[in-house]
Amino acid sequence: MVAPAVPELTEEALHEAIDARTESLASLRELGPPDLVHLVKQPIRNAGKQIGVYHHVTGVDASSSASLAAYINTLAYREVGPSATTKTLEGTYCCYNAFSRVDMRVHAPFPGSVECYCVDERGEKRKATDELWLETYVCSVLRAYSYADDGTGEMIRRIVGVRRFNPITNTETEHKFLSAAEQLFFRGWQLGCDSLVQVPTVVSNHLTNGLLRYFYTTGRYASGINLFEKLRTQDVQVASLLAKVLFMGNEEVQGIRVLHEALRETPMDWVMLDTQAEFLLKKAETAPDREQREHRLRLALGCAERSTIAAPSEFRTWARLAEVYVALEDWENALTTLNSCPMFTYQDKDAPVMPEPRDINLPTLPETRLDEIDSEPEGRYSEQVDPSLLNLRGAAYRGTFKHAYNILTEMTAKIGWDQLLKIRSNVFVMEDEYREKQDQQNYPKNRNASTDALRGTPDPTTNGDGEQEQEDDAANGSDSDTIAHNLTPGYKPEDLERPSSAMDPDEVRKDEEKSTTDDHFSRLNNKRLCERWLDSLFMVLYEDLRVYTIWRTQMAQYRAQSMQYKKSAEEWEILGSLAERLQHTDEAVEAYRACLAQRFSPKALAGILKVFEKTKASTRDTVAATIRLVTWQYRWYSEFSPELLHTVRKLIEDEGAVKIRSIIQATNLPQSVLDLTHHYAALCANFRSSGTDG
Known part of the structure; x- marks a missing residue:
């Protein structure tokens, strides 16, 4: 190679x-x-x-x-x-x-x-x-x-x-790595942990994450089971990692037994409880009927609730509980739980800090030459992009904020924006309600309802990352008209194109006026205060939905008039990412395809590949997308991508190595390009993956 x-x-x-x-x-x-x-x-x-x-x-x-x-x-x-x-x-x-x-x-x-x-x-x-x-x-x-x-x-x-090279290319190097990892396993917490975990532990750190990712990528589950079986004898907490590898390898019964035995010994281990909840949540998705689904979700709810008690300061436990409530369609509890999530500042990977180089030479290997890929850089830098698309802050979320935003968009995809706002007004204190109560209780004039009631505690601290950007967002209004006003200068309700399901706040106010004053304040006292970071997510979600709705409305109008809707490739890529973020899969694929029709884009092709893998629609299309992504990666000096290796392994597992190799070879591309993907298939043979026999 x-x-x-x-x-x-x-x-x-x-x-x-x-x-x-x-x-x-x-x-x-x-x-x-x-x-x-x-x-x-x-x-x-x-x-x-x-x-x-x-x-x-x-x-x-x-x-x-x-x-x-x-x-x-x-x-x-x-x-x-x-x-x-x-x-x-x-x-x-x-x-x-x-x-x-x-x-x-x-x-x-x-x-x-x-x-x-x-x-x-x-x-x-x-x-x-x-x-x-x-x-x-x-x-x-x-x-x-x-x-x-x-x-x-x-x-x-x-x-x-x-x-970028593959550090483990065969069973010999695998044995070498796992032996070294076993010796250092109980010091893994010294390496730190990912952005969703606040405190690194023996089973939640960069070493365990790397091991799990390796087993997931290569399918070497037997090696993982052997490793964690040995380590479990020294610390019962390792049972959660053993169970995860057993679940990966479809040894579900054994995995549940391992967790059951371990939880009898340590009943309040939050990682084990979270692992159980995650497993039950996934099994609920494949339940044969509604009754089975409800039963599994109730079991998951019990595990998730106990895990929040066991680790109240961890984001993952609260986020899992919110996901269970979303699956149960208990929207109010889902929103309340999401509001309770402890948010952490995102810690990015360590990057090299180098002085500005005098010259940069980025050569191209002849083996990676492919016209559609070689033309990508030139086209990329000559494109015009609408400023409104460049300023979508939802794309910049990382860590806990990204995960929380995904939960919020899942709720919106299922019930719509207007229903989400109704639930929000039922759960949290709204600005008008707070003002009314403030007048009744003669609060000091200088207190601000937006920053007091809607954004968490009356003091300026936040249950979030405390960054200035989040605090600036928190100073904005709360209901949908206020959000729209803050996001759009010169806003007029009749002029602004709202998300198609936006609720009219006047209707809410009329409904509230029907109740008596006593009942109103009784309900108000039972409501929560919305954290600043969550209120900021609502504003970002509104802006995402506004831009998305404008795009879909304009496309419908152009199609009705048999006109072509024109955007640059970069704009189509951003719109595809926006639709994917809002969990509109078909629209995302449509935008990504429009991007690829103008120039090559690894992000767009990877987005389409993700859908191909999920739907298993066309093996040939999946292989074609994989070949181009492997070639682009190699063009930029990367012979190894765990995600692409996993894709090739799953294709071989489903269709067989002979068929996949034949499809790769039958593709009308230069042989040197095809050999790059054959290399990934050869790795699967080295690891004796399922489907490589014969």
Whole structure:
């Protein structure tokens, strides 16, 4: 298999990339940035000049200094020959150890002996030991999965010049990794955890997430079961991880038994309770009848409620409870529970902080040449985009806020915007109600109903991330007219195109006036105060729905007049993402197809592929989309994407390896392009995945 091309970023000053990495070590909080490879080169025609070039890489075997030195050698001797314009004088490989918080470095001069050492957060040199190399190896594999692209291209575009390799390509390297992970398993909490978990634990951290993702991607469930069975004998909490792998491998009965036995020993383990609730929620979706579905959801409700008691400060427990209420169509409790979720500031992955390079060279391998892909960058930068589409803040949500927004959009997709507003007014104190009660109780004149009643506690603290952006949103009004006024300058109710199901607040006010004053205040006292972050989500949701409705209305009008509705490819991509965010799958696919009709877009194609996988509509279309995404990834130096490997594995599992290989080969594309996808199929054969026999 041909290796990806080598991108090169040229330094302004020699070794400034390594110096910048050393300075950033103290600020790293997660798994660390991708590995840095720095080369000092000398032009053959100018022996007195030295040039510093570098690139980033993930997935290289970091179990010893020898393997990293070997990678430097492949780069140094790649340019040897009569056509070479430079020669490599020395190379340095930097790989971060997140356990001990040191940067492992291998320095290889040409010619000369290899020097191995590590640098701590203070920039001081230390000796590299075998224990440090073991930790570094595990971290490098976890980073390879963490920094891998999901097919959409977002991770590839985030950091320029990263080569991505598959760290585990066969059963031998798998055994090596799992053995190392087993030795360090109970120190995994030192690596931190994902953005949905507040406090890392033995079973909720980056190491366990990486292990679960590996088993999910490759289908090596037996290896996962063996690993967690051994670890469970040392700590009963590991039963939750064992159960998850058993569920992945369709060993559901055994998985339930494992959880049952473990919960008898530790009945208030929130991760196990959450695992049970998640399993029951999924089983309810496939229930044969409504009665079975209701029964499973009631069981899930009991587990989810207990998990919130066991871990009241964790977001995941409350979010799961809200999801169960949504499945039960108990909308008021769903909204109340969502309002109770503890929100955390999103902690992004550690990214390299480098000085501006003097020059960037991003070469293209001939094996990845495909006309529709090669034309993508030029078309992308020449497109015009409507400012209203660029300012949709729903697309920027990450972590807990993104998850909470998904729950809110699911409710909207099921019951509509007007019904959601009615439930909101039943559950939370509205601005008019608060003003009325404020007048009755003679509250101080300087208190603001918008910030007091609607946004949580009367003091300015928030149950959220406390960022200025969220606080600015919280200062806006609460009902739908107020939201529209704040989002649209010069707003007039008769002029603004509302979401098609928007409720008229006047009707709500008329209904409220029918009740007596005493009953009104009795109801008001039972209502909740809406958290600032949730009120902000409502405003963002309103804006998403407003733009979506304008788009669909205009399209309907153009079609009625047999006219073509024109948008740029970038605008179609944004509209597809908007429809997907609002859980309108058909409309999302329609927009993504319109985008692809104008130019190649990995995000649009990945969105369509996701639907293909879910509906299993056309194997050939799924394969065609996968081939193009694999080629685009390889074009940008990534030979490994866990999501695409999982897609190929599931195709082989459903259709058989022979059929999938035949469909790939029958595609009317260059053989070098097809070989890239054949490589993914070969990985499945290495792992002896289901469907590869014969």
